[in-house]
Amino acid sequence: MDKFEKIKLGISIGDFNGIGIEIILKAFSDKRMLDFCTPIIFGSTKLITNYKKNLNINIPFNGIKQVDRAINGKVNILNLWKEDIDLELGEPTELSGKLAFESLEAATNELTKGTIDVLVTAPINKDNIQSEDFKFPGHTEYLESKLDGETLMILMADTLRIGLITGHIPIAKVSETITPELIKKKVEILYKTLVQDFAISKPKIAILGLNPHCGDHGVIGKEDDAVIRPTINEIQNEGKLVYGPYAADSFFGSSNYKNFDAILAMYHDQGLAPFKTLSFGEGVNYTAGLSKIRTSPDHGTAYELAGKGLANINSFKEAIFTAIKVFKTREEYKSLTENTLKSNQRKEKL
Structure with a gap:
């Protein structure tokens, strides 16, 4: 052009x-x-x-x-x-x-x-x-x-960007849908869009946990320790600055989100509830990955x-x-x- x-x-x-x-x-x-x-x-x-x-x-x-x-x-x-x-x-x-x-x-x-x-x-x-x-x-x-391409739904306002590992699916299906392959795919899409669409050369990404308190070492669910944490470690070994899982209940209230270029939430409302609380009426839904x-x-x-x-x-x-x-x-x-x-x-x- x-x-x-x-x-x-x-x-x-x-x-x-x-x-x-x-x-x-x-x-x-x-x-x-x-x-x-x-x-x-x-x-x-x-x-x-x-x-x-x-x-x-x-x-x-x-x-x-x-x-x-x-x-x-x-x-x-x-x-x-x-x-x-x-x-x-x-x-x-x-x-x-x-x-x-x-x-x-x-x-x-x-x-x-x-x-x-x-x-x-x-x-x-x-x-x-x-x-x-x-x-x-x-x-x-x-x-x-x-x-x-393959999509990643991102809600954004200024420097706050929240992507979703799972999107428009029933909450009952979230746990069975989250796999190491899906997490890696969504991280890859997010990483690429941060580089090519937002000119961030070395993106820093946070990933939220699935269960309350990230499962409390298996007391409230095993997915965080069995699936999410090992997958994050594998991604880190590839050289990407990806961290977590972080307990979703305190992540936004503590302003920890400000330390990252983007956040990946496990499911729709986990990401959109805090986003709309912080930015409703000013935010944008961006379909990344296409x-x-x-x-x-x-x-x-x-x-x-x-x-x-x-x-x-x-x-x-x-x-x-x-x-x-x-x-x-x-x-x-x-x-x-x-x-x-x-x-x-x-x-x-x-």
Whole structure:
């Protein structure tokens, strides 16, 4: 990409009866946002117009039928359907789930083709989006099925980054799912993303324990001593700065998390509960490990706020800025590694 060329930012609308479209419109009501990217919203001008009228937001946009018709300095809307859509704000419906998937699918296809550079997803309802074409627990698993790579869900705010060893699975299955192979794979993904996406040359990673007090030497569970600790030792022997397991109940309250570039939690709520306590409304969900870049805000559809003009846009704006920054950092990393490879090849020929 030319350094003067603006990043093409694809946006899926999520469930239109939630706050997704509201936070998109509010974010780009600030015209300065257009200095950083060229936004392309995957939806329809009719739907967006209805939402604008409901919220009394006056923001001009450019309707397009193809991504390559997007105009810099404009909010572009790629028209996916022509029908008039009745809003039922605050109520998840079959139609809002159907169109949420159509928006996501179209955006993902363009991301795969490289016609957009990054994807920011507005919140979906994981129930009403389910269909023959979407049988996934969430965005993360769907994107992993469509893009190259294996995913790691990372919640981040400033220097706080929390990744998940297991994601959207029932708590009853967490213990049996955690294996040395899975831990090593997630560490490898996290390590690579810290280097190539965040420019941290020698990342320092903490791993939380599974059981209370890391099992108290087997009194409250054997997984920490039998599986997690030996695996961490093996990873350390490879030269990576990986430490743990740490008891999750005191790790964040003691501010120990500030000593690390990233943390790996064993399961969803173990990582997200402290993260949202520390950073709710300011955080970003980043899908690491894929060939393309996707971010989202750290909240859901918030039906209770839909149509009231009360939705906070900070997390969504941070998701936009994070996607742009990660894209640029990854491009710089690719350039540096390619130049290093070429330099080494020239030396070998001499």
